[in-house]
Each structure stands twice: as structure tokens, then as C-alpha cells.
Amino acid sequence: MLTIGLIGYGAIAHDIVRVFPADAVRWVALLREGARPGLPGHVRAVTRLDALIDARPTAVVEAAGQQAVAACVPALLEAGIPTLIASVGALSDPALAARLSEAARIGGARLVLPSGALGGLDYLRAIAVLPDARVRYTSRKPPAAWAAELAAAGLTVDDRAIVxxxxxxxxxxxRYPKNLNAAFAVAMAAGAEKVTVLVIADPAASGNTHEIEVESAAGTASFHLVNAPSPDNPKTSALTALSIVAALRELVDREGHR
Structure with missing residues (x-):
């Protein structure tokens, strides 16, 4: 039986665990002291990072936010444990990105960045070498996904979209560490200096919509994805967990053949 670690047990981790048969994986979830997320019977909770490392998981999935990447992932990589991070926006901090790269080198472990809620990243990586390339990424979600942000800004959405x-x-x-990881995934693929990000609350949006528009010497491209939200968190696309599952299966298979 595989042992796989989790950092956090929110909507994404819950969606990942339920994809796998209960008798196929032994899960170990690193939680904050006092957290009680209602774990299934085959998910064991630990509250110390060294306890997660001592479990020697085949891989670990970070699904707890950008702060968790900084607090936990370097030690996991240095311990030789491959780690997938959902919160790719954490790499917008150059010092942390360098620290993770060095930790991966020291431990000989892979740091995996799943595609998350997006498609088309292979195209963006291809045009990244073109100096004239320009990319516009738009996150368009129903107002319910931005309720806290709208309230903080004193805005009310009636029948019009609000930027x-x-x-x-x-x-x-x-600004949006919990729900704009997709924007930084675009930036990592195409080059951050080429990308402009828009965030729109739109009552006409039928789901969590990702729009990527590209212009370069190689041509033009447009990607439009409408993702159903996670049933447990409207800010997160259900596709995010599925993308992590696909990357996790590929990683586990590769580790099994080393």
C-alpha cells in the first residue's frame, strides 16, 4: 500500500483523497494543532512536520496555501521526499523559489507543479522565448466566489461584471493567495513580464472561467475554460484536484520505477 502525505485537509485534499480507493493509499495529513476537519478513517493526522517526514511517504501534496509552501516544503525536499504544490503562487517570491530549488538539489527530490485548473500551458512555454509575446489572463468567477473581496471593497454586483x-x-x-494560483502558473509558463492578470466578478459566469489570450510572432491563440467549482469551495475549480491526482499518479509511477 502506498503512503502519501498531505499538507492541510481542505477542499482540495478532500477531493484528492476521494478519487483513490480507500484500500489503495495510506494517507498522512499534516494539520495545525487543534484542527478537526473530519478525516476519513484511512487518513491519519499528524501535527508536526517531522512526523510527516518520519512516515516516509512516497510523495506529499501541499494543499494548504502559500505559507505552508514556505514552512514545510523545503524540509520535505531536503529529506528526499517528492512534493507537489497546489499553491504555485508561492513561487512569486524569488527567495522562496531559490530556496525550494536548492532544497530539491540537496535532497535529490522532485518539486512538481501541476497544471491546476488550466490547459494550454505547453503553448505558453513554447512562445515564452519570443520577446514580443504578450499574454492576458482573466479569472472570471460568479460573485459568490468573491463575496469576501466584494464586501471588503464595499461593492455590490447587480447585473454587471466588476473588475x-x-x-x-x-x-x-x-493579493489573492488562495485563489489565483492559476495566474502564476500562466506566468511561470510564459514569463511573468509578458503577462497581465485581470480578476472579474461576473454574475453571468456559469462557472470558474479562465481566459488566456496570446499574441506573438508565432500567431495568436485563445483558451477559454469554464470549470465547475469544487462542491466544497466555490473559489476552487474541481479540475484543480483532478490535475493534482493526474500529476500524483505520474509521480508515484515514476518513483516506483527508480
């Missing part, structure tokens, strides 16, 4: 943010991927990752 909450326009700026760089790093600014977006800092």
Missing part, C-alpha cells in the same frame, strides 16, 4: 484587479502575476498572487 476587481488588473496588474502583474506577482501582485495577483500576493
Amino acid at each position: 476587481l484587479f488588473e496588474g502583474t502575476p506577482s501582485e495577483a498572487a500576493g
Whole structure:
């Protein structure tokens, strides 16, 4: 039986666990002291990072936010444990990105960045070498997904879309650390200096919509994805967990053949 670690047990981790048969994986979840997320019987909770490392999981999935990446992932990589991070926006911090790269080198472990809620990243990686390339990424979600942000800004959405943010991927990752990881995934693929991010609350949006528009010497491209939200968290696309599951299966298979 495989042992797989989790950092956090929110909507994404819950969705990942339920994809796998209960008798196929032994899960170990690192939780904050006092957290009680209602774990299934085959998910064991630990509250110390060294206890997660001592469990020697085949891989660990971070699903607890950007702070958890900084607090936990370097030690896991240095211990030789491959780690997938859902909160790719954490890499908008150059110092942390360098620290993770060095930790992976020291431990000889892979740091995996799943595609998350997006498609088309292979195209963006291809045009990244073109100096004239320009990319516009738009996150368009129903107002319910931005309820806290709208309330904080004193805004009410009636029948019109409201632009909450326009700026760089790093600014977006800092302002919306829990739900704009997709924007930084675009930036990592295409080059952050080429990308503009828009965040829109739109009552006409039928789901969590990701729009990527590209212009370059290689041509033009447009990607439009409408993802159903996670049943447990409207800010997160259900596809995010499925993407992590696909990357996790590939990683586990590769580790099994080493």
C-alpha cells in the first residue's frame, strides 16, 4: 500500500483523497494543532512536520496555501521526499523559489507543479522565448466566489461584471493567495513580464472561467475554460484536484520505477 502525505485537509485534499480507493493509499495529513476537519478513517493526522517526514511517504501534496509552501516544503525536499504544490503562487517570491530549488538539489527530490485548473500551458512555454509575446489572463468567477473581496471593497454586483484587479502575476498572487494560483502558473509558463492578470466578478459566469489570450510572432491563440467549482469551495475549480491526482499518479509511477 502506498503512503502519501498531505499538507492541510481542505477542499482540495478532500477531493484528492476521494478519487483513490480507500484500500489503495495510506494517507498522512499534516494539520495545525487543534484542527478537526473530519478525516476519513484511512487518513491519519499528524501535527508536526517531522512526523510527516518520519512516515516516509512516497510523495506529499501541499494543499494548504502559500505559507505552508514556505514552512514545510523545503524540509520535505531536503529529506528526499517528492512534493507537489497546489499553491504555485508561492513561487512569486524569488527567495522562496531559490530556496525550494536548492532544497530539491540537496535532497535529490522532485518539486512538481501541476497544471491546476488550466490547459494550454505547453503553448505558453513554447512562445515564452519570443520577446514580443504578450499574454492576458482573466479569472472570471460568479460573485459568490468573491463575496469576501466584494464586501471588503464595499461593492455590490447587480447585473454587471466588476473588475476587481488588473496588474502583474506577482501582485495577483500576493493579493489573492488562495485563489489565483492559476495566474502564476500562466506566468511561470510564459514569463511573468509578458503577462497581465485581470480578476472579474461576473454574475453571468456559469462557472470558474479562465481566459488566456496570446499574441506573438508565432500567431495568436485563445483558451477559454469554464470549470465547475469544487462542491466544497466555490473559489476552487474541481479540475484543480483532478490535475493534482493526474500529476500524483505520474509521480508515484515514476518513483516506483527508480
